[in-house]
Amino acid sequence: MIVAGEASGEMYGAQIANAIRALSPEIRFFGMGGNCMREAGVETLVDANVMAVMGLVEVVAHLPTIVRGFTTLKKKLHADPPDLLILIDYPDFNLRLAKVAKKAGVKVLYFISPQVWAWRSHRVHGIGRVVDMMAVLFPFEVPFYQKANVPVTFVGHPLLDLVKPTMKRDEALASLGLDPQRRCVGLFPGSRRSELQKLLPIILESAQILKERMPDLQFVLPRATSLKDEDLAPYLAGTRLEVKVVAGRNHDVMSGCDAVIAASGTVVMELALVGVPHVIIYKMSTLTYEIGKRVINVPHIGISNIVAEKRMVQELLQHEAEPVPIADEIDALLNRPGYAAQMREDFAAMRVKLGNGGALGRVARLALEMMK
Structure with a gap:
């Protein structure tokens, strides 16, 4: 069984x-995932696309859906153990499922550690009781x-x-x-509907300000696999801006961008690896933010900044994530x-700190060793 709760995790799944x-070749797969996992032959009992929410208030609003998936x-x-x-990742859900698995006598391999080193570090002892092996990305x-x-x-990563x-x-x-003679700004709003x-x-609105300052700019928005065109349509219909929406070609989009506005998440690590200058933004409910800033133990939210141990990329969060400051940074x-x-x-x-490639092959070999 493979369980992933959002776009990046189910891609890894x-x-x-x-x-x-x-x-x-004889191994059968089932679990929770999205389109990528289905295409890989994983029977998805629960659709991850409806489970991807972040933040205390947001999770409470989606609780009935999350509970149904968990059940x-x-x-x-x-x-059918x-x-x-x-x-894979998705810790608040997956650690509870690990507890169920442990009681059912099922071995648990956890890939992409909960960020216990960043907040709620006491969870590490509970993890040790329900996880048989933790496969981590960072040394x-x-x-x-x-x-x-x-x-x-x-x-490795x-x-x-x-x-x-x-x-x-x-x-x-x-x-x-798009026109190679004109500068291009990427708009990466995240993979969740709540984002x-x-x-x-x-x-x-930030892009509109930039267009007024620099009329030659063009804009491209890669649509995450977890979203549909109709999810974007209401927002795009409300702007005078011309935005090229592209599905399924994130890295080509990144290659074409001179700068990017990016929602915090896996994408900021991808942008750093491609070498695209960007700004990281994020907003959540006021309650989630106020709780979070009191318990988080790291000085950055962008994972690339955390790995680099410095503020490589500007982070504009909550009340700072407004059109003018974002436009100024771009x-x-x-x-x-x-x-x-x-x-x-x-x-x-930063890339040097991540070591060598081959991470998913190592996870696969680790899984087979645990099943012997």
Whole structure:
């Protein structure tokens, strides 16, 4: 059983399923995921697209849907226990499911650690009671788990293998139907509907300000696999801005961008690996934000900034995530060459810290060892 709760996690789930099947073709997969996992032959008992919400208030609003999904997987664990349960990220849901699996006698491999080193660090002891192996992305996570006597393996970051743009800037823009002679700004509003609601109107307003300052600009928006065109339509209909919406070609879009407005998430690591200057933004409910800022133990929210141990990329959160400050930051990235060049140098230094590729292959081999 593989369980992933949002777009990036279910993309990894699909890759892990393919990597395991390449080594052991007879293995059957089921669980929770989206389109990528279905295409990889995973029977999705629960659709991850309806489960992807972030924030205390937002989760409470979606609680009935989340509970139904959890109940479905819990029943399956008891009625048809798998040889292994692979949990990917999505910690508040997945750690509860790990507890169910443990009672059912099912081994648990957890890939992409909950950020216990960032907040609620006491959770590490509970994790040790329900997880048989933690497969982590970053070297600094290993001693944290070892200190708590939790079995841990550093597998590396899968994006080192997955983020491989096939086109240069001009070629990418031409293939997207955009003009290589004009500067291009990417609009990355996130993969959740709740993120669209909070962030896309602000992003579009920021883009409108930039267009008024620099009329030559063009804009591109990659649609996440977890979203549909009709999810974007109401927001795009309310703007005078011309925005090119592209489905399924995130890395080509990144290659074509001179700067990007990005919702905090996996995408900021992808942008850093591609080498695209960007600004990180995020908004959540006031209650979630007020609670979060009191319990989070790291100085950054962008995972690339956390790995780099410095503020490579500007983070505009909550009341700071407004159209004018966002537009000002993109303006600086486009018109101050030294500023953007320094950011690219920082990205290259951060990449070295992530080690080598092959992460998902290591996870697949780890899974097979645990099933023997």
